[in-house]
Amino acid sequence: MQAADASDDPLVLASAARSGTHALLANGRYEAAMELGDATARWLAPQVEASDPAALSLLGMIHLRAAVAAARHQDRPTAASLLSRAAALADELGSDENYWQTGFGPTNVLLHRLSIELDLDNVAYVVENGRINVDHMPQERSVSHRIDFARALSLAGLGDDAFAELRKAERTSPQLVRNNPRVRETLRDLTKHSPVTAGARSSEVFVMAQRCRAVQ
Known part of the structure; x- marks a missing residue:
């Protein structure tokens, strides 16, 4: 953040702030993440008013991350408000883009709403x-x-569908899946219902759970 501030470029600073929100969320500092989002909106105001697509994307992602922070703080009204702000920016952008590696657009807003x-x-x-x-x-x-989505399917008792989603995710990026706490939590739930053969678990679910270190 200090280096970005020295650049005197609001877009660089906003990009650093986006990384900052991820770090704050990872450490459970939800209120600080939301405050950083508010500050970024002020920094980017001129560019957003000019409909700069990079500014729309960076601010949109900041709002989405702040909305996640609010949800994890069990603050539905704030999360809903931030999602609405992000949706408005996505509508103005008009399509799914990847300015500054944000992947921002209408689809990403929808995915964050589900999360x-x-x-x-x-x-x-x-x-x-x-x-x-x-x-x-x-x-x-x-x-x-x-x-x-797999987590939700598992919680709804749709174990086969949940496992299918996890396998698709693992084929796309093994590292992201095998180091994700939510994956481990879901696999632990799924293994409770996996078949047992000759006294040992032998299902594909259990094998994946071992790969992800969800079970010993």
Whole structure:
């Protein structure tokens, strides 16, 4: 953030702030993540008013990450407000783009909405609306969606569908899947229902759970 500030370029600073929100979220500092989002909106105001697509994308992603922070803080009104702001920016951008490696656009807003509903325990909404084509999205975003969707399917008792989503995600990016805590949590749930042969678990679910270090 200090180096970005020294560049005297609002877009560089906003990009650093986006990384900052990820770090704050990872450390459970939800309120600080939302405050950083508000600051970024002020920095980018002139560029956003001029409909600069890079500024729209960076601010849109900041709002989406801040919305996730609010949801994890169980603050639905704030999460909904931030999602609405991001959706307006995505509508202005008009399509799924990848300025500054954001992958921002209408689809990413929808994917974040699903992730937020999962954080707010609205499993039924995610199951009903989660079948989205994410093949054109950046790898990290498409994999994250499949992981979230699998979690919702598992919680809804749809174990086979949940495992299918995890396998698709793993084929796309083994590293992202095998190091994800939500994947491990879902696999632990799925292994409780996996078949047992000759006293040992032998299902594909259990084998994947071992790969992901969800079980010993």
